[in-house]
Amino acid sequence: MTRPGGHRGVPHTADLRVEAWGPTRAECLAQAVRGVCESFLDLTGAVAGRTREVLLRADRDEDVLVALLEEVVYWLDTEDEVPVDVELTPVAGGLRARLRMADAAALPVTGAAPKAVTLHRLAVSRGPRGWTCSVTIDV
């Protein structure tokens, strides 16, 4: 039986490690985005403004996850925006992501901001209870 989507932070000496899970790959990856964003901002009360749509092309699920989280880092650094809602649709060779963005500067800071997505112990897998992924984020 699959379990509902969720995420948690896992200890890593210097950085941030996030594990996420969900009944589908899309839900699992969206939970990873949520886990990363909640590690440094209090999203309670965040109001979504503009929507950004991006096409994530990668051969491996792990690389789709990296590409998705790199979008989070990019928009945070360049436009002070953070996604509060993620809609992922499979397309040929990857995923289409619709990110509903909120103004990061208006949200309470609760931790160190993500700066890059590492390939260290990166994993995305499907099991009897659904999808799981884990990723280490440089902060």
Next chain:
Amino acid sequence: MDMSLVPEGPYRFRMDRCGPMRVPGVVFATPDLLPRSAGDRTLEQVANVATLPGVVRASFAMPDMHWGYGFPIGGVAATDIDAGGVVSPGGVGFDISCGVRLLAAGIDREPLAPSMRRLMDLLGDTVPRGAGRGGLWKLSGRAQMEKLLVAGAGYAVEQGHGVARDLERCEDGGALADADPSQVGQRAVDRGLQQVGSLGSGNHFLEVQAVDQVYDAEAARAFGLHTGQVCVMIHCGSRGLGHQVCSDHVRVMDQSLRAFGIRVPDRQLACAPAVSTPGRAYLGAMAAAANYGRANRQLLTEAARRAFATAAQTGLDLVYDVSHNIAKIETHEVDGVARRLCVHRKGATLALPPGHPDLPADLAGFGHPVLVPGTMGTASYVMAGVAGNDAFASAAHGAGRVWSRHQALHRVRGEQLRDELASRGIAVRPSSWRGLAEEAPDAYKDVDLVVRAAEGAGLARPVARLVPLGVVKG
């Protein structure tokens, strides 16, 4: 792989070659400084680095080593570039040219005391930190960015953000040669345009310190330091631009591994021969990002100078600026032969011995300055390079974490830490309580022990110890 350590002296352990390791591991530490927490993979990473094509002598770990990704933090490895030696972005880290800059104020601790609160308020208000945009210098576009990527701190000084003497006290004169801005992607430029002159977050800081103890008066004088003197230490790097350069080139190298017949035990160790097309592209982009990091610290220096001029009517002279996340092509003797090596220092500082031709003339007799920031509650050190350092003239870069950020948050509350530090006369201007707790002094190794081990292992010698007076946290 068998990662057991064999003591070779009070400050040195050997990890014998086994499996795919091409060279042994060498760990500079006392038993107390070795990684101990369950699940820690620092030593596994020392062994992984020893598998890189072309690696020579050993995979080294400094006394402040801790778990990173790809390389351990505090890892040093050199590859012979004329014998297939690789360059690995994982051996530099995401924050290219992350480093430390030390400035010496024209005022001592006691006369500054009445102005300290105003000074900290000014620094807290004017030093940009935290996520996103907000640098002190907004660049006009890619054309201006490329000038900065080529000339580094030199471009900042040329544009009025500092004085010529600053460049004499920067590693490489403030700019690494052979920067190639064309290898810096547009996303990296986008991220960097509005972040020049900002601390960022995580373990970055600007700290007001005082010289607590001098161990070598002559060297300290040459560095511009005396007991009781106020200093400013800045720890930061190349912000989003450097991180994007690393991400972009790791992706390319990850995809080219098979073409070069290279297998790595961790994807974050993706690499390519230093003389190959992807190797040269990375080295050109890395040098450009390193120069961004140096310009970034130059702009923060300007902000600190303004605050000191306003609050204390005094100036700040640059003691030195070092990069501790970098790869450089250097010539070292290996097995009696001078070889061109790509020396990766990830969380390690260049520590040239006295008399080395790359030292500024007025420091030539004392060795390369090695800046070792500790924690906001303990101390930091100025050290100097010594002769006989077999880790390719490298030394420690800080205290080194022992707690994960999770552990720190479970054990420490930011507000309580602020009060504790205040009761000891250390003023803190954090960007968030959680961020402050994550950087609690107890989350790090004892910097006094790290410095003793670095000295005992023959990596560098202490020149001065500095204690914190006020901290602006990223």
